[in-house]
Amino acid sequence: MIEAIEQNLQKGIVLLQNINDSQYSDTSIAPYHSSIGSHIRHVLDVFSCIFNGLDNNLIDLTKRERNELAETKTSAGIVYFESIKEQLKKIKKEDLDKKIRVTDNLGLGNETVNYTIGATLMQAQSHAIHHYASVGYLIHQLNIKLPDNNFGFNPSTPKKSLAKLF
Numbered sequence: 001m002i003e004a005i006e007q008n009l010q011k012g013i014v015l016l017q018n019i020n021d022s023q024y025s026d027t028s029i030a031p032y033h034s035s036i037g038s039h040i041r042h043v044l045d046v047f048s049c050i051f052n053g054l055d056n057n058l059i060d061l062t063k064r065e066r067n068e069l070a071e072t073k074t075s076a077g078i079v080y081f082e083s084i085k086e087q088l089k090k091i092k093k094e095d096l097d098k099k100i101r102v103t104d105n106l107g108l109g110n111e112t113v114n115y116t117i118g119a120t121l122m123q124a125q126s127h128a129i130h131h132y133a134s135v136g137y138l139i140h141q142l143n144i145k146l147p148d149n150n151f152g153f154n155p156s157t158p159k160k161s162l163a164k165l166f
Helices: 002-017 021-025 036-053 068-072 073-088 093-098 119-139 157-166
Strands: 058-060 097-106 110-116
Touching: 002 036, 002 073, 002 093, 002 119, 021 036, 021 068, 021 073, 036 073, 058 093, 068 073, 093 119, 097 119, 097 157, 110 119
Parallel strands: 058 097
Antiparallel strands: 097 110
16 A cells, blocks of 8 residues: 555656646636646645644644645645655554544534544545546646656556547
8 A cells, every 4th residue: 555655646756847837836727727736735735634643643634734835836846745755654554454533624514533544545545646637637738748647547447448548
């Protein structure tokens, strides 16, 4: 699990290494006018919330950093990616089954439920892939070449479906 998450985070780093700050922070694409950087920062904020809550076994996904620099400057985004990868490397396989509490706001106020660290990381990974797909749409609209043909696709997507797109 950790290796798969690391590989996915590395795809984000490769993207940031191949675009400029203007492309990263461009909010011109309708309908949401979000930037590549805002999606990337949001993805990393979720991972950051997880790591910030491990010491007290309470992860609060509503307490995101929302670092504006990490969503407007590729260099800051890369630093954020690297810090998340370093924290991820500290997780041991035996930690994945450890029980924790996770809080999030689903629209009607905060809810707290029981999870495991592994389940939380799995959710963050799926969430990252979902946002990478949105980033893929923005990349396409901005006429930027995708860093690789699997960027933003869930690993369970049949390869036949991917072949039709490229």
